Amino acid sequence: MIHHAGLIAAFMGGGWRGVLIEGPSGAGKSDLALRCLDQGFALVADDRVELWISGGRLYGRAPETLAGRIEVRGVDVLPASALAWSRISLCVRAGTPDRIPEPAFTDDFGLRIPVLTLALLESSAPAKLSRALRHLGGGQ
Template sequence: MILHAGLIAAFRGGRWRGVLIEGASGAGKSDLALRCLDRGFRLVADDRVTLWTSGGRLYGRAPETLAGRIEVRGLDVVAEPALAWSGVDLAVRCGTPERIPERAFLTHLGLSTPLITLAPLESSAPVKLSRALQHLGGGQEGAYLGGLAAGVSPPPGGDSR
């Protein structure tokens, strides 16, 4: 399955955890991904993501022709070191978020992934995405909001693990 989306990943909990970024053309998907790259994320795919399942998990990669490239609006499509693939642990929909949203999930290829909505051009969007990955998208098998609901604090050193 090929989606019009982006995929970035951060190394958390001993493995790469991917964030699928979906939204309309011009919504700010690549802009959000680019700003996340400056916060320690790695590019997996920009503009198009090929999804597949294996062992009950969802994975994504860039189509061969787009691998290692990201669109920087106003500049060009530029080379960017990229991961060959990543699991998808969290989905982000570009839009206007609710103040305190209900639990949401996105289903692709029969698998559900925790979903958040972010305004991708807000300056805080990369921080919100990173926190969501730490707290909400810790794994498809984990409870949505599990760590927060249980009062578990993040490990010392913040979300850089």
């Protein structure tokens, strides 16, 4: 299934842990991904993600036509090193987060995945995402 989102991953706990970034067009999905790349994350997919389930886990990769590319708004769609695929451990949704939210999960994909609401363009968003991945999705 193709999903309108971005996918980045961080290496932790001996493997890659993916973060699916969801939000409407212009919400800052690619912008957040780009800033996370500068913080040690790896790109998997920008704009569209092919999703599949295997062994009770959710995985994602870029469609072939978009693999290894990221939109840098105001510049162009540029080549970028990218992982071929990643297991998805956390879903981040564009929005205004609660100060201290209750744990939330999505089962949109037929699996229970931790979900976090973030203001994607906030300067602290990459740091919050990294900490949330360790706290909510690192053991997935």
